[in-house]
Amino acid sequence: MRRALRILCIVIATLPLGGCWDRREVNELALVMAKGVDLTDDNHVRVTVQVALPSQVGGSQSGSGKGESGKSFFLVSATGRTVSEADWHIQQKLPREMYLPHLRILLIGERMAENGMEDVLDHFGRNPPNRLRTTILVAKHSDAAPLLQSTYPLESLSGEAVRKLERQLTGSNKTLMDFLIEAAGEGIDQSASAVELIPQEESERTSDEDSDIFRFSSTGIFRDLKLIGYVQGPETVALQWLNQRLRRTTLTCPVPNMHGTISVELTQARRRAYTYVHGNDVTVKYVLLGTAMLTENETGLDADNPKTVQRFQIGLNKYVESIMLKCLEQVNRDMNADPTGIGQLVYHQHPYLWPKLKPMWRQTLPHIHYIIDSRVQIIEGGKSGPPLYGKPQHGIRSSQGNTTDSLEGDTDD
C-alpha cells in the first residue's frame, strides 16, 4: 500500500513536467493597442496593428525627444482574405505573440466601411481574445493605416489619443458592443465616430516631424453595415444627443434679435422620445433636457437678469431644435438611414404595430414627422453678470431699466 502510494506520488509529480501550455510571459507578448482594417484593391483585408513598445510607453517622459526612436509604438501590417488570416500574416513578421485583449481601438478605413463591414465584424465578435469594449472608429477620407502612423504629442500611443479625443468631446466611446447592438437591433442603423487627419496649422507645429493632427468632427452613418455618409459639426452633437450618448458638450448659438452669440457648456444631456403611429404615418417627438452654464456672452446683456437668462434660454433651445431637425432631416431624408433608432422606438412603444411598419420602414423614413421640444435650462451664468469690460452705467436701476426696455421692445417684434 505504502509503495503504491509512493509510486502514485511520483506519477503525479511528473504530470506538470509537460509544462504549462498557456503560460504567457510579458516579454514574449506584443501588446496590440490599436488595429486598423482596410480594404485593398484586390478585395482583400489589410490589417495594421499598432504594437506598443513597452520600454518607450513606460518612460515616455524621458524618451520624448529622441526623434524616430522616441516613438512608443510601431506598426505592422499585412493582408489576407479575412482578418484572421491577415493577423496570421502579421504574426509571421512579429517575433512575439500578438496579444489582442488590450486592443483599445478598431479603426475602419473608409473604403472598407463603404464596402460593408459584415466580413470584418465576425472576427471581432467570435475570436475569444477580442473584447467588445474596443472602441470603433471610422477613418474619414482615408485608410486606417496613415491615421495610426501619425504620432501625437500628448499621448504616447496615437490610438489611445483618438479614443480619448472622442470621449473628451462627447463623454462616451462607441464600443464594438454598441455598434453590434445597433447592427442586431430592430429598427436602428449604425453610426460610428469618424476621425480625420488634417494638416496641422503652421503655428501649431511643435517640432518638424509631425505634420498632421487628428480631428474628430463628424459621425459616419451606416446603412446595413455600409458607410453611406457623414454628418458634420453640430449635427454630430445632435446625433449623439438623440442616441443618448452625449454627456457634455459646448454649444454656441445666436440670440434672437441680437447680434452676437452666446456659448454654453451643456451637461446632463438627456432625451425622452415618444412615437405616434397612425396607419403608415409616424410622428416622433423628442424632448431634450439638459442643464447649461453660460461660458461666453457676446451680446453685452446682463446675465444676472432673469429675463436675459430666459431670453438666452429661448435662443439656445431654438438653436438646439434647429440642429436636431437638421440632423434628423439629413440622416432620415437624404441618407434614408435611421441612426437615431426611430424604428426601434416604434418597436418599443408600439410592438403590435411594428411588424406592419417594418417591411416598408425605408420608405416610411423620409416621411416621418418630427416634433422637437428642447427644454434645456441655463442654470449658471458664469463668473460675471454683465460683461466685465463694460463701463458702469448710471446706477443699477437705470441699467436694469435699459435692458428690460430692450427686452420688451424685442418681445413685441
Place this chain on the structure above:
Amino acid sequence: MTSKKQTISTWQLMMLLLPIILATEVLPVTDLSAKFAHQRAWLATMPATLTGVWSILVMIELAKRHPGRNLVQYSSDILGPWLGKLLGVVFMCQALIYTTKVSAEAMTFISMFALPRTPKHVVLGLFLFACAIATWAGIEVLARCAETLIPILIGFSLFVFVFLLPNMHPSFIRPILGPHWLETIFQASIVPSGWYGEFLLMGFLLPHIKDVHKVRRSILWLLVGLGAFVTLVALQSTMVAGPLIEKFIYSYYITARYISLGDFFERIDPLIISIWMYGMIIKTAVCLYVLSICVVYLCDLEDHRLVVIPVTLLTLLCAMWFFPNIAQLRNFLLYTFPFEGALVQNILPTCLLLVDKFKSAVKRPVHA
C-alpha cells in the same frame, strides 16, 4: 452501510444545493432562453422555477416517508428489488449525465476563454481530479467547502452586477409585451426548467440531514432566492448586450468582461473564471458523490470511496465521448436536457411517491 454516518446542517445543505442549480445555469441560461424569448429571457426564468417547487416537494415528501434512506434505497423499498434496482440504474445514469454535462461545460469554458492551448483532456482531467479528491473526503467536507466558497461566489456575482450598472440600458428589455409574448416566455422557460429539476439530488443529500421535517421551508426560500438571482443575471445580461445575448455563447461571461471602471479597472475575467469554477467544482464533486452512492447501493458495496476513482474515470470518458464539441453540448442543454430532465427528475420521483402512497393506503387496513 458506511460505519459512521456523516451529517450536514440545513444551511450546509442549502449551500450544497445552490451551486448545483446556479453553477451551470448562470452562464448559459440567458443566451439559451433568449433564443426563444429574446429580450424577455428574464421573464422566462420565473415560470421555470415551478419544476423546482415540484421537485423539492416530492423529494422532501419521499425523504420524510423514508428517513435515513436515499433515493436508490427507497425505490427498492417501494417497487421491490427488481423494479427498484432498475429505477436506481435510471437515477445512476442521470447522475452520470450530470457529472458529464458539468465537466464538459467546465472544460469547454476553460479551454475557450482561459487556457486555449492546453489539451482538453488535461483540463478535464485536472478538473475532475480536484473534484474527486473532495468526493473522496465525503459529504461533510464537501459541505464545508461549499460553505466557504459559495458566499464568495454570490458576493462576486453581486459585485459584477454593481459594476455593470453604468453599462446597463433599461430600454433593451423593451418591449416587454408584444406579439406572442406569452408563448415565447413559456417556450423559453422550458430550457431553464431542466436545471431546477436538479433538486433531484436532494434524494441523496437529505438522508444526511438530522431533521428532515424542518428542511422544506428553507429549501423553498433557497429556490426563491435562486429564481431571483437567475432573473437578475438574465436582466443584467439583457440590459448590457441587448439583442446580442441570444447570439453569445456564455453571455454572462461576455457581459461581465465588458466591465470598465475609469479606464484602469478592466479585464477582470480571470477573476470571473476562477470564482465561477468554485461553483463548478462543488457541483461536480456533489454529482460525483451522488453517482458513487448510486453505484455503491446498487452493487451492495460498503463505502463510496471504493468507487470514486472508477466513477471519475467514467465521467472523464463520457465527457469526451458525449459532447465532442460545444455545439453538441449546447444543443443537448437546449433541446434534450429539459425533456429528459423533466422525465427523470420530476415525473419518475412523482410516480414513485404515488406508488408509495398507494401502497401505504392499501397496506394500512390490512395491518389494522
